[in-house]
Amino acid sequence: MKKKTENRKPLIYYYAIVMIVLTLFNIFVAPVLMEKKVSQVDYGTFMRMIEERNVGSVQLESEKIVFTDRDNKQVYATNPLDDPGLVNRLYEAGATFSGNVDRRLSPLASSIVTFFLPMLVFIALGQYFGKRLIEQAGGKNAMTFGLGKSNAKIYVESTEGISFDDVAGADEAKESLAEVVDYLHNPKKYSEVGASMPKGILLVGPPGTGKTMLAKAVAGEAKVPFFSISGSEFVEMFVGMGAAKVRDLFKQANEKAPCIVFIDEIDAIGQKRGGRIGGNDEREQTLNQLLTEMDGFETNTGVMILAATNRPETLDPALTRPGRFDRIVPVELPDINGREAILRVHAKKVNLDDDVDLRFIAKMAAGASGAELANMINEAALSAVRNGRKTISQSDLEESIETVIAGQQKKNTVLSEREKRIVAYHEIGHALVAAKQTHSAPVQKITIIPRTSGALGYTMQVDEGDKYLLTKKEIENKIATYTGGRAAEEIVFSEVTTGASNDIEQATKLARAMITRYGMNDEFGMVAFETVNNPYLGSDTSLSCSPETQKEIDKKVVEVVKEQHNKARRILEENREKLDELAEYLYEKETISGEEFMRILGDEAD
């Protein structure tokens, strides 16, 4: 997207300039304009001119006489003398002495000079600066100023040659969009049958799942122009500009049809109208214009609107009703096969060792989005370069997952002996509790090297495949595993540290969800007390129950976590010897693999 990035000056700056110009004008220019040039002459000259009948009009004042020549071209002034015959002589000379000498400007001329001229200057300056402001804002039409048009080009055609093959996984989304490609190739095929394509398609999903890529791929496959604009670019400083941009976008799109218009982050303008304190006029106007335009253009014109958002729940229902964005295509986080496919697509751009197991990396990166996976491959490549190698190894990739999840290793953080020992016990506490429970994901790696995210160590568990359902038992085991770290500290050091804060947060979240959302408490049963607000962005929730129930829920949450904490303590106490042995081993080695861990744990593990 081409966009001017000049510094915008505040509006007050331009007003100040205008005010200064006006003041200077009034002080210096207006008085000069208002006076005609007057020549001061002596009384003799005045008398001689009368005799020569060369006097036009004369203004007789007590302090001075102002007169003009016969042609009214020049104004003269002289000091009056006691001259009783003057009036007669003037009369004989044919002068119009009773008339006004045009010394001052007429009321009309004076109002032109004092009012209209400054106004003109003001408007001209307004024109100039207004235009510049609009150019800076990237707008095309200035409704607010009623001023000239800016020629700023805001939409760029680009397909970047992306095709469906570049978008790995997301098979369902691709299937949905393949039809659009077919339609753009041959709109007639559809209109002949009387079928109409949806005017708009909304791609919804978490960030980084490839929504933008999919839209580009549709344009790339259909070989049509691609207009891309972000929702936030519509929202401008001046009310009405966004609406003007929408009009302009549709005008351009209609001229270029068949084409794809892609509006990224449409929630910036498409949020529900009304009901907001201090509503945003500009946004509402822009949305209204978008709705009108979408209604306005005929189906089967070949213009296809694609939009992306990760907050579909905030969109105005008018936007998603049939006839506008009537098809919603979810683009979810990839499953294990999707992750592997995405890794393969991005691995093509780098040199991998022959023995790299991308399936395993995909397994480790559970929950990662396409963008994160692309980032992991890049991090691995950077790490290979850092280590002076030409190809990426399996360990580079594993390390890069940890970098993306937990940040870089902080090698120069020096923990005291005691702290390091506490961290070692803490991590082994997690791992041991996880290993001693059935239905827990196997431990993959344990490390006590501090990370830039602030983690002093972590235990990585990797599930065999993706999990779509969690049983009550599995959630309880997870909570027990979270509490395992703190439990180990308690047992070994009879003391607790701040190191468990993240574990506590996670355990509480799970316990609360069990009660308020999953109906896993016998007393409350299948009642929802909490609703998820934005499933694609962090999933924060809002509670909807009476204060009494809230109190009860809090009590139950504490009970659940306590119960699991006690279970974890029990497990560790029963395996105290192993706990010491493993913690000692981790303390020495700093990082141990799942296999080493299981080997030391011996065949006691089930």
Ligand code: ADP
């Ligand atoms: P979104 O619009 O959903 O936030 P993008 O389409 O901008 O995500 O994706 C960001 C980057 O992530 C892409 O440039 C690409 O490198 C990578 N990516 C995301 N999803 C995929 C996928 N399914 N296949 C390949 N690469 C992907």
